Amino acid sequence: MSNLVWIFVSALLINNFVLSYFLGLCPFLGVSGKLETSFRLGLATVFVMLITALCAWFLNTYILIHAPYLRLISFIVVIASTVQFIEMLIKRLSPHLFKALGIFLPLITTNCAILGLAIFSTNKGYGLAQGMIYALGAGLGFTLALVLMAGLREESELAPVPRLMRGTALNLIIAGILSMAFMGFAGLFSAA
Amino acid sequence: MSFDRNRLKTSDNARASRRPIMPKAQQDAYQEFIKGLWRDNPVFVQVLGMCPILAVTNSAVNALAMGGATFFVLVTSSFLVSSLKRWIPRQVRISTYVIIIATFVTVTDFALQALVPQIHKELGAFIPLIVVNCMILGRQEAFASKNSVRLAVVDALGMASGFLFALFALGGVREILGEGRFFGIDLFGPEFEPWVIMILPPGGFLTLGLLLLFFSWVKERKEQLAERLADMQGEPS
Numbered sequence: 001m002s003n004l005v006w007i008f009v010s011a012l013l014i015n016n017f018v019l020s021y022f023l024g025l026c027p028f029l030g031v032s033g034k035l036e037t038s039f040r041l042g043l044a045t046v047f048v049m050l051i052t053a054l055c056a057w058f059l060n061t062y063i064l065i066h067a068p069y070l071r072l073i074s075f076i077v078v079i080a081s082t083v084q085f086i087e088m089l090i091k092r093l094s095p096h097l098f099k100a101l102g103i104f105l106p107l108i109t110t111n112c113a114i115l116g117l118a119i120f121s122t123n124k125g126y127g128l129a130q131g132m133i134y135a136l137g138a139g140l141g142f143t144l145a146l147v148l149m150a151g152l153r154e155e156s157e158l159a160p161v162p163r164l165m166r167g168t169a170l171n172l173i174i175a176g177i178l179s180m181a182f183m184g185f186a187g188l189f190s191a192a
Numbered sequence: 193m194s195f196d197r198n199r200l201k202t203s204d205n206a207r208a209s210r211r212p213i214m215p216k217a218q219q220d221a222y223q224e225f226i227k228g229l230w231r232d233n234p235v236f237v238q239v240l241g242m243c244p245i246l247a248v249t250n251s252a253v254n255a256l257a258m259g260g261a262t263f264f265v266l267v268t269s270s271f272l273v274s275s276l277k278r279w280i281p282r283q284v285r286i287s288t289y290v291i292i293i294a295t296f297v298t299v300t301d302f303a304l305q306a307l308v309p310q311i312h313k314e315l316g317a318f319i320p321l322i323v324v325n326c327m328i329l330g331r332q333e334a335f336a337s338k339n340s341v342r343l344a345v346v347d348a349l350g351m352a353s354g355f356l357f358a359l360f361a362l363g364g365v366r367e368i369l370g371e372g373r374f375f376g377i378d379l380f381g382p383e384f385e386p387w388v389i390m391i392l393p394p395g396g397f398l399t400l401g402l403l404l405l406f407f408s409w410v411k412e413r414k415e416q417l418a419e420r421l422a423d424m425q426g427e428p429s
Contacts, residue, residue: 167408
């Protein structure tokens with residue numbers, strides 16, 4: 001049990017996918033303009049991650065033992081179809097959100113955090129329960145980073161920043177400082 | 193990827209305005225190459241493919257290995273996509289591109305594992321993650337699927353060189369400041385206190401942010417200079 005808690009906290013804070021593994025930077029820099037949108041994109045990503053983890057475990061246990069070279073291709077196909085499914089679901093349930101997410105919804109497919117999750121949990125040899133907890137932690141960590149960044153960006157819109165600095169350069173430097181803050185979590189469990 | 197296409201359009205206009213004197217086919221190819229390397233650099237101008245850019249650039253050697261792998265994947269998949277473009281149905285084109293890219297990445301992954309196991313180990317999961325590098329998919333969608341094989345390969349060569357250049361710049365800066373070394377050679381002697389933060393994750397964000405700032409500053413200066421030049425020419429002296 002403590003093992004599972006450790007996996008969750010580690011994926012959520014200490015080895016945050018965005019701020020210490022640099023995964024999922026495209027949506028992190030692209031969608032983090034508004035708090036509301038980024039929160040919902042985060043939740044969609046969590047959902048895709050959970051399904052991916054489930055499928056990855058299934059593929060790893062039953063199919064990929066026989067054909068390890070198909071790993072990458074089968075993972076990406078699973079992720080692409082899950083995203084397609086979510087896209088249809090969101091379009092049906094909330095057309096407003098569908099519009100707000102725009103191009104970044106299909107781009108969840110090329111969100112490296114999701115493929116990264118499948119590959120990392122395979123490399124670490126996680127079982128089903130561990131894999132699901134890992135996916136949950138990583139997804140929530142992604143959402144946390146996205147929401148924090150969106151909050152900071154909304155503030156920085158109002159700040160008197162030099163013109164040249166505006167845009168991606170400023171966002172990257174904000175992300176750097178955020179990442180520095182997250183490094184503090186590295187000491188969280190060392191005593192235990 | 194929609195904004196990528198717009199950028200391509202503006203760069204087409206820019207290309208028409210200043211042309212060096214060369215045979216037409218050759219000059220087109222030359223322009224496509226330079227476009228990727230400098231004017232539309234995938235990293236510094238288009239801000240694509242960020243994840244590998246930041247994750248593996250803690251030393252110049254890793255950056256080069258990653259750049260080389262991406263180079264191979266981009267050029268071969270551009271070649272294949274533009275050769276097959278007539279047979280790929282529109283509805284499933286993205287999935288087709290992704291599968292083509294994934295195939296080449298698998299090849300690269302196994303090749304690196306066999307040839308340079310040490311570097312493969314250090315790059316770890318980031319070699320398979322080339323599949324989801326938005327820069328590669330973006331090139332297939334925006335260029336390779338619409339142009340001749342020759343132009344597509346030249347465009348891929350340019351973009352990949354631009355990517356390699358950016359990776360190398362970032363990796364070089366981070367290794368020099370973070371460890372005081374370049375390709376493992378000591379640069380500053382024993383008194384140098386390395387800026388450890390540069391090789392840790394925050395250093396990646398900060399370095400790239402500052403490099404982008406530098407590039408937009410250069411661009412701004414160039415525009416100002418051109419404006420002043422135009423003013424001077426306009427005034428009767």
